[in-house]
Amino acid sequence: MMSSIKTAWTWIDDRTGIMQMLGPPLKHHVPRNAKWWYVFGSCTLLFFTIQVVTGICLALVYAPSGDSAYDSLLYLDYVVPGGWMLRAIHAWSSNAMVFMMLVHMTQVFLHGAFKFPREMTWIFGVALMLTTLALAFTGQVMRWDSDAYWGVGIGASMMGRIPFIGGWLTHLILGGPIIGGDTLSRFFSLHVFILPGAMIGLIGGHLMLVLRHGISEEPKKGGPGEFVDKATYRAAYKERMKKHGVPFFPDAAQRDMVFCGIMLIVLVVVAAWYGPIGPSPRPDPANILVNPRPDFPFLWIFAILALLTPTIEDYLIIVAAPVVLMVLFLVPFLAGTGSRLASSRPIASLSVVLLITGLLVLSWLGVTSPWSPHMSAWTSDAVPPVFVKGRTPLQLQGALVLQHSQCRNCHSLDGLGGKRGPELGDVASRLSRDQIIRQVQQGDGNMPAFGKNLTAAETDALAAFLYSCHPPGVQPATRPGAQIKQLIELDKARANN
Amino acid sequence: MSDQHDPASESATATPAKGNRRNFMFKIGAGLVGIGGLLVAAPILGYVFAPAFSNWEKRRSWIDLGGVKQFPVGETVLAIYKNPIFGPTAGEANEIPCWVRRKSETEFQIFYINCAHLGCPVHWFEESKLFMCPCHGGVYYEDGSRASGPPPRGLFEYDWQVVRDKLYVYGGELPNLQIPGKTPKDDITPLTIDGVGYLGGKEVKTS
Numbered sequence: 001m002m003s004s005i006k007t008a009w010t011w012i013d014d015r016t017g018i019m020q021m022l023g024p025p026l027k028h029h030v031p032r033n034a035k036w037w038y039v040f041g042s043c044t045l046l047f048f049t050i051q052v053v054t055g056i057c058l059a060l061v062y063a064p065s066g067d068s069a070y071d072s073l074l075y076l077d078y079v080v081p082g083g084w085m086l087r088a089i090h091a092w093s094s095n096a097m098v099f100m101m102l103v104h105m106t107q108v109f110l111h112g113a114f115k116f117p118r119e120m121t122w123i124f125g126v127a128l129m130l131t132t133l134a135l136a137f138t139g140q141v142m143r144w145d146s147d148a149y150w151g152v153g154i155g156a157s158m159m160g161r162i163p164f165i166g167g168w169l170t171h172l173i174l175g176g177p178i179i180g181g182d183t184l185s186r187f188f189s190l191h192v193f194i195l196p197g198a199m200i201g202l203i204g205g206h207l208m209l210v211l212r213h214g215i216s217e218e219p220k221k222g223g224p225g226e227f228v229d230k231a232t233y234r235a236a237y238k239e240r241m242k243k244h245g246v247p248f249f250p251d252a253a254q255r256d257m258v259f260c261g262i263m264l265i266v267l268v269v270v271a272a273w274y275g276p277i278g279p280s281p282r283p284d285p286a287n288i289l290v291n292p293r294p295d296f297p298f299l300w301i302f303a304i305l306a307l308l309t310p311t312i313e314d315y316l317i318i319v320a321a322p323v324v325l326m327v328l329f330l331v332p333f334l335a336g337t338g339s340r341l342a343s344s345r346p347i348a349s350l351s352v353v354l355l356i357t358g359l360l361v362l363s364w365l366g367v368t369s370p371w372s373p374h375m376s377a378w379t380s381d382a383v384p385p386v387f388v389k390g391r392t393p394l395q396l397q398g399a400l401v402l403q404h405s406q407c408r409n410c411h412s413l414d415g416l417g418g419k420r421g422p423e424l425g426d427v428a429s430r431l432s433r434d435q436i437i438r439q440v441q442q443g444d445g446n447m448p449a450f451g452k453n454l455t456a457a458e459t460d461a462l463a464a465f466l467y468s469c470h471p472p473g474v475q476p477a478t479r480p481g482a483q484i485k486q487l488i489e490l491d492k493a494r495a496n497n
Numbered sequence: 498m499s500d501q502h503d504p505a506s507e508s509a510t511a512t513p514a515k516g517n518r519r520n521f522m523f524k525i526g527a528g529l530v531g532i533g534g535l536l537v538a539a540p541i542l543g544y545v546f547a548p549a550f551s552n553w554e555k556r557r558s559w560i561d562l563g564g565v566k567q568f569p570v571g572e573t574v575l576a577i578y579k580n581p582i583f584g585p586t587a588g589e590a591n592e593i594p595c596w597v598r599r600k601s602e603t604e605f606q607i608f609y610i611n612c613a614h615l616g617c618p619v620h621w622f623e624e625s626k627l628f629m630c631p632c633h634g635g636v637y638y639e640d641g642s643r644a645s646g647p648p649p650r651g652l653f654e655y656d657w658q659v660v661r662d663k664l665y666v667y668g669g670e671l672p673n674l675q676i677p678g679k680t681p682k683d684d685i686t687p688l689t690i691d692g693v694g695y696l697g698g699k700e701v702k703t704s
Contacts, residue, residue, distance in 0.1 A: 065586040065588075066584075066586040066587050066588040066590055067586050067587065067588030067589070068586075068588070149590060150616070150617055150618065150632075153611060153615075153616035153617065153671065154615045154616055154617070154632075156616060156671055156673055157611070157614070157615040157616035157673045157674075158615065159673065159675075160672075160673025160674040160675045160676060161673075161674055161675075162675070163675075166673065166674065166675030166676075167673075167675035167676045168549045168550075169549070170671070170673060170675065170676060171548045171549045171551070171553065172546065172548055172549035174548065174671065175548045176548050176553070176582065176584070177553035177556070177557075177582055177669055177670040177671065178580055178582065178583075178593070178669065178670060178671045179590055179671060180580070180583055180584055180586075180587040180590050180591060181583070181584045181585065181586030181587040181588060181590070182548070182584050182586075183590075184586075185586070282589060283588070283589060283590050284589040284590070284592055285590060285592060285593060285594055285610065285618065286577045286589075286592040286593070286594045288575070288594055288610060288618040288619075288620060289620075290618065290631070291631050292617055292618075292631070292632055302632075302633075305614075305615060305633060305647070306632075306633035306634065306647065308647065309647075310647050310648065310649045313647065313649070314649075371633060371634045371646075372631055372632065372633065372634050373629045373630075373631065373634055373636075375620055375629065375631055378622075378624075404624050405624055405625045406622045406624060406625040406627065406629075407625075409622075409629060410634075420634050443644070443645070445645075446645045446646065447645060448627055448636050448638065448644035448645050449644070450625065452626070453624075453625055453626045453627075
């Protein structure tokens with residue numbers, strides 16, 4: 001039995017030359033010290049493979065049509081056996097792919113693996129990153145729910161920031177003058193044909209380059225390949241691989257397999273536990289009671305766009321974004337030689353720390369989005385009892401004006417309500433009564449003027465209420481800043497308790 | 498040419514006459530492939546890029562929002578219309594909302610639902626007379642002017658007219674900073690009812 005299988009295999013191998021083709025890439029020598037730091041690229045590729053397989057499966061049922069896409073998602077979630085699990089795996093594997101790609105990129109950057117002669121490998125990698133993000137964005141549109149509808153609207157509005165060709169680009173991506181069925185079809189073609197095709201081509205190039213230049217050693221102080229010198233690096237690397245290298249399969253591949261196996265298990269557990277992502281409400285623009293939010297890879301952009309002042313926003317979208325991308329592409333030319341050790345490259349290491357911190361903080365802000373008004377706070381967040389107790393009738397009337405004029409959508413009382421404007425629970429310790437009236441009537445900074453919308457009596461009551469809002473033990477302000485000393489003492493007393 | 502001729506040595510021993518013939522054939526081949534390629538590429542590129550080059554302004558049209566009595570003076574209400582330019586698969590995405598403000602008996606303002614910042618749907622709050630955006634916190638006053646937040650301008654406005662006691666809106670495009678909502682005067686087509694053309698609520702000649 002075994003011998004006949006062996007005979008058959010020998011025949012197949014002889015006629016196809018399969019081992020002759022796969023042998024060299026599998027057996028190519030990699031550094032002995034390329035250990036656990038080197039598993040992230042394979043894992044990103046694994047998640048991409050999962051996306052291809054689950055994507056094809058989803059396409060068996062999903063209808064890429066504006067009038068039935070949403071219903072086909074519900075059908076997948078609730079009727080098709082296992083449909084929800086396939087959607088969950090596809091969504092979470094997409095998140096995992098973006099995450100793993102960033103980890104891989106960070107590792108390559110910190111180990112200086114992009115340096116001579118691997119510049120093109122890095123450039124292919126940056127192109128892969130852009131393709132991955134484009135797949136994530138177009139994938140979000142595939143859900144064709146309200147987040148997708150308004151997400152496309154945000155994309156179209158960003159196009160509108162580009163001078164001269166903005167309108168042209170808008171109509172090109174929408175496939176018409178407005179978001180409709182043709183828009184979804186366009187994004188479907190991108191998500192399912194164009195981008196995956198580009199991805200497979202780029203991955204092929206990336207892997208070919210990895211084979212051509214070999215995997216770089218993990219840089220160690222005084223270790224091999226710590227310094228990259230164009231004159232000697234190639235020959236020395238070749239020599240070292242010949243002497244000390246180990247075959248990729250199985251020596252290095254076994255670690256990839258262990259890590260990928262664990263990640264697969266984690267993926268399935270997460271997908272089964274959290275289920276599919278979305279869909280949010282139907283893609284009906286007439287339903288304006290929605291709260292559009294992007295998926296996690298784009299939360300940081302959502303945050304940046306909220307926090308910029310209008311004057312520099314255009315420059316960021318049109319100028320800064322392409323410049324940052326250019327710098328990413330040019331990294332291997334800006335620092336193509338020299339030490340690969342992260343500890344000898346302070347600017348590189350600090351930029352990683354800065355970028356990761358920035359991305360995490362901005363993403364977290366994107367989740368909490370404190371700049372967004374709470375659209376229902378004026379009816380759903382009551383005035384806490386402590387602000388009602390012992391108040392005069394005029395002050396109580398003022399509390400009603402506060403609720404009724406939607407102030408709470410942007411302002412909180414004791415942390416309840418919108419966070420766009422400052423907390424009002426202690427406003428009297430900051431502003432005098434006259435300043436409160438001026439702020440309400442004329443607005444200032446980021447606050448609209450309410451002068452035309454409130455009667456004199458309403459303004460008076462509102463000011464009376466707000467002027468009663470101060471922490472116990474702190475006198476209301478009579479002039480700006482007068483209470484700072486008291487507030488500091490109060491803070492000290494609180495800290496001591 | 499004999500059967501024993503070694504193809505590897507052919508190029509080295511080829512006479513100039515043969516070389517010219519091959520060169521000629523190559524040029525013809527490249528030319529034919531080039532022309533054929535362009536002929537195939539033209540319809541493909543035209544098909545893909547057509548939406549970018551179409552004059553959508555010309556294809557917008559007047560849509561009946563209903564009798565003016567539905568819009569009380571001094572109030573701002575949500576109206577929904579079907580977008581006049583749509584494909585067969587548009588589905589519910591074709592139900593376009595807009596805010597209609599009746600300033601006086603004869604004056605209206607119709608605002609696009611899209612925030613001028615990045616296009617999210619703005620909500621109207623009757624009590625504070627403000628439009629607020631749920632995405633990045635853009636706020637606008639009753640007349641659509643910018644009140645606060647990141648929007649670089651006020652709300653986009655539609656062209657409108659009242660004809661025979663009905664309010665009409667000139668719909669059909671998603672606005673952004675490069676596509677400012679209102680249509681240039683020369684591109685507006687008049688509303689035609691019973692063979693009579695109307696623009697700005699007045700009768701005009703139709704071509």
